[in-house]
Amino acid sequence: MRSLGVSLLLIAGASAIVDKFNNNLVFRSPFFDEPQFGHDTVALSRRTLQFTKRDQVPAGGFKDEKYPGFYVSDLSNAPFIWSSGVNFTHSVASGDPYDTSVILWTRAVPLPSSSGQLPDQSVPVCVSYKVFAESDLSGKPVDSGEAFTSYDVDWTVKVEATRLKADTKYYFQFTDCANPSVSSPVGSTRTVASSNTPADKVNGGKPMTLAVFSCSQYQAGWFNAYGYAAQNTTADIFIHLGDYIYESVGNGAKIGRAVEGRELATIHDYRQRLGQYRSDPDLQYAHQIAPWIVVWDDHEIANNAWKAGTSNSNDTAQGCTFSPSGACFTDRKLAGTRAYHEWMPIRQLDAKDQLRIWRNFQVGKLFDLSMLDTRQYERDITDLTYNRAVIDTLKDVPQRSLMGANQERWLLDTLSKSKNRRAVWRIIGQQIVFTQVVNLSGGINLDAWDGYRANRNRILDHLYNNQISNTIVLAGDSHANWVSDLAHANDTVNYDSATGRGAIGVEFAGTGVTSSSGTFTKGNLTDSMAVSAQYVNKNIDLQWNEGFFRGFFTLTLDSSALNATYYSMRNVTYRNLDAFASANFSVKAGENRISRPVAGGKVLSGALKYPAN
Numbered sequence: 001m002r003s004l005g006v007s008l009l010l011i012a013g014a015s016a017i018v019d020k021f022n023n024n025l026v027f028r029s030p031f032f033d034e035p036q037f038g039h040d041t042v043a044l045s046r047r048t049l050q051f052t053k054r055d056q057v058p059a060g061g062f063k064d065e066k067y068p069g070f071y072v073s074d075l076s077n078a079p080f081i082w083s084s085g086v087n088f089t090h091s092v093a094s095g096d097p098y099d100t101s102v103i104l105w106t107r108a109v110p111l112p113s114s115s116g117q118l119p120d121q122s123v124p125v126c127v128s129y130k131v132f133a134e135s136d137l138s139g140k141p142v143d144s145g146e147a148f149t150s151y152d153v154d155w156t157v158k159v160e161a162t163r164l165k166a167d168t169k170y171y172f173q174f175t176d177c178a179n180p181s182v183s184s185p186v187g188s189t190r191t192v193a194s195s196n197t198p199a200d201k202v203n204g205g206k207p208m209t210l211a212v213f214s215c216s217q218y219q220a221g222w223f224n225a226y227g228y229a230a231q232n233t234t235a236d237i238f239i240h241l242g243d244y245i246y247e248s249v250g251n252g253a254k255i256g257r258a259v260e261g262r263e264l265a266t267i268h269d270y271r272q273r274l275g276q277y278r279s280d281p282d283l284q285y286a287h288q289i290a291p292w293i294v295v296w297d298d299h300e301i302a303n304n305a306w307k308a309g310t311s312n313s314n315d316t317a318q319g320c321t322f323s324p325s326g327a328c329f330t331d332r333k334l335a336g337t338r339a340y341h342e343w344m345p346i347r348q349l350d351a352k353d354q355l356r357i358w359r360n361f362q363v364g365k366l367f368d369l370s371m372l373d374t375r376q377y378e379r380d381i382t383d384l385t386y387n388r389a390v391i392d393t394l395k396d397v398p399q400r401s402l403m404g405a406n407q408e409r410w411l412l413d414t415l416s417k418s419k420n421r422r423a424v425w426r427i428i429g430q431q432i433v434f435t436q437v438v439n440l441s442g443g444i445n446l447d448a449w450d451g452y453r454a455n456r457n458r459i460l461d462h463l464y465n466n467q468i469s470n471t472i473v474l475a476g477d478s479h480a481n482w483v484s485d486l487a488h489a490n491d492t493v494n495y496d497s498a499t500g501r502g503a504i505g506v507e508f509a510g511t512g513v514t515s516s517s518g519t520f521t522k523g524n525l526t527d528s529m530a531v532s533a534q535y536v537n538k539n540i541d542l543q544w545n546e547g548f549f550r551g552f553f554t555l556t557l558d559s560s561a562l563n564a565t566y567y568s569m570r571n572v573t574y575r576n577l578d579a580f581a582s583a584n585f586s587v588k589a590g591e592n593r594i595s596r597p598v599a600g601g602k603v604l605s606g607a608l609k610y611p612a613n
């Protein structure tokens, strides 16, 4: 036990304890001030205090021999905070940068004492954090504080660093309050420009780079894409569009990527899986060096999730039988989303709504980044395989919604506000492919926007009717690359596929970090390119398609152009940084289409609709 913590306790009493629990935002999730749904930090403080009551009588007035024996005189043994050491098991992370604040994350697991004891649940771990302007952590900290964590939240810590300067890089570290010599690795992060910063002054006047990821199944391969993005690009912010973890087990043993545990159902399962993923060195490093902005897709809970079920669990008696624990879908969803809030450096914007992760970032007047939840929040029923024929009959039903009414209204509003505040670009980060893709047997993917076509039309109509320019839609989920002009499906009157005339924006959909697509990887590269060629021939908006390689893409933007580079990882069956840029695209501000010739008419993989001869 340490005396600093105790003297602090003695001076400030119970409220200091509650503050330190509340400083760790994870305790506020899912519902701050709604203890019936989440962590009652007042009760947790009371629990801590109850065990330290005997240390509450100030010893100052007593000589040691007169100190009442009932109260232990040796304060170093008081079970107030854990003092036998902590392990920062998963390094550090940061996320959701604003102009003056950013979320910092770590995990501080108590180490057993010399006699092998671990703390009982009443004893929290205390960590302090400091934020510096210098990479060697010299000078006065720009912000600092202390926070408690406990077994209740899987020893995760999430604090908001505040009082920061806009558009500035920072370095941060967590330390065990009880053993100041024990610290986490140093993380680096940044803030973004404040919303009224002129577009050409954002990022100190240099273009900004966003690295965009999706679909990173552990057992499907090594996270080389994260490593490459972190080491071989200069990405300022990492964006993950979902399927960051998978609930399934699968056979990764042959490439050294077997997952622990079982198909995910309980809070323990989801925490264990997140913990295993985050032990990957490339993912850990990518989290350590830059802020992430993330949203979930289906697999953070389970395959083809919609608001009330997934393809293998729902709230029917039958749907509850899938798991050994008998967890029904709603239990699963609460467990999965709770673990996500614990482990991801994400802000919880609405304290009363754990499911609300849709949110907007204003980065000067250069861009708005609107992150959506088309999956878990209020999505109407999707293709669960056994119901496909029924869903096919529903795809044009006007009431069908991917986001729910509130979120959809918020999105349309946010796009209009972004135009009105004269932000140059509007980037929509969301899960599923937006543009129509008719597949090679004439079907469509009913689990993408194609299964919610009236909803798609509402978004496009809003852009066209309000003349909202420079909208860029991002998508993941599909495990392949699709680059398209944004236009109404099958509209050959207003939209010209050759020139891009009539389009209202661009979609950049990306392949998975590891998850593969059977459609494109059945044969060799030549076969895969032939499949892509058929896709681009069949779909008028689609300008480039590629599905052979795993990877990610970057967006580099300033006030005159937004450029996309697609990276292909050569081999994800072992850990390496071998990749190449398979295609480059440019979108000029005000043009609302991919610049022609698309990709300069030349790509290194996949198929262009109009390749240069």
Ligand SMILES: *[C@@H]1O[C@H](CO)[C@@H](O)[C@H](O)[C@H]1NC(C)=O
Pocket (backbone or CB within 6 Å): 087, 088, 089, 090, 111
């Ligand atoms: C700390 O955690 C890491 C990652 O889980 C583990 O490899 C290491 O053995 C732990 N250290 C101790 C002292 O337990």
Ligand SMILES: *[C@@H]1O[C@H](CO)[C@@H](O)[C@H](O)[C@H]1NC(C)=O
Pocket (backbone or CB within 6 Å): 311, 312, 313, 314, 316, 318, 319, 320, 322, 386
């Ligand atoms: C619920 O899910 C099971 C699969 O676990 C499926 O067989 C069943 O048809 C579903 N029921 C409903 C009403 O969706």
Ligand SMILES: *[C@@H]1O[C@H](CO)[C@@H](O)[C@H](O)[C@H]1NC(C)=O
Pocket (backbone or CB within 6 Å): 439, 440, 441, 442, 443, 444, 445, 446, 519
């Ligand atoms: C095309 O889509 C339909 C409907 O989702 C699906 O049943 C079929 O398997 C798909 N075909 C190919 C070749 O992807």
Ligand SMILES: *[C@@H]1O[C@H](CO)[C@@H](O)[C@H](O)[C@H]1NC(C)=O
Pocket (backbone or CB within 6 Å): 436, 438, 442, 453, 489, 490
């Ligand atoms: C566009 O045309 C294709 C046939 O080529 C059809 O399958 C698809 O349903 C049409 N899309 C819409 C939105 O009508």
Ligand SMILES: *[C@@H]1O[C@H](CO)[C@@H](O)[C@H](O)[C@H]1NC(C)=O
Pocket (backbone or CB within 6 Å): 523, 524, 525, 526, 527
């Ligand atoms: C790719 O596989 C096809 C058979 O599917 C074969 O005809 C072709 O020669 C192979 N191409 C290369 C470059 O290996």
Ligand SMILES: *[C@@H]1O[C@H](CO)[C@@H](O)[C@H](O)[C@H]1NC(C)=O
Pocket (backbone or CB within 6 Å): 207, 556, 557, 558, 561, 562, 563, 586
């Ligand atoms: C985008 O690419 C073009 C070349 O295609 C280049 O001239 C321009 O500087 C690039 N802009 C940014 C922001 O990277």
Ligand SMILES: *[C@@H]1O[C@H](CO)[C@@H](O)[C@H](O)[C@H]1NC(C)=O
Pocket (backbone or CB within 6 Å): 570, 571, 572, 573, 574
């Ligand atoms: C990927 O690497 C593995 C292990 O070295 C090798 O067996 C495999 O052939 C490689 N695959 C490709 C497509 O090069």
Ligand SMILES: *[C@@H]1O[C@H](CO)[C@@H](O)[C@H](O)[C@H]1NC(C)=O
Pocket (backbone or CB within 6 Å): 231, 232, 577, 578, 579, 580
């Ligand atoms: C990526 O960077 C690493 C060093 O950080 C280097 O070893 C590797 O060759 C680079 N990869 C490529 C494809 O340039």
Ligand SMILES: *[C@@H]1O[C@H](CO)[C@@H](O)[C@H](O)[C@H]1NC(C)=O
Pocket (backbone or CB within 6 Å): 565, 581, 582, 583, 584, 602, 603, 604
């Ligand atoms: C894309 O641009 C990069 C430079 O940013 C270049 O190294 C690469 O060769 C380009 N790829 C293609 C296919 O043009």
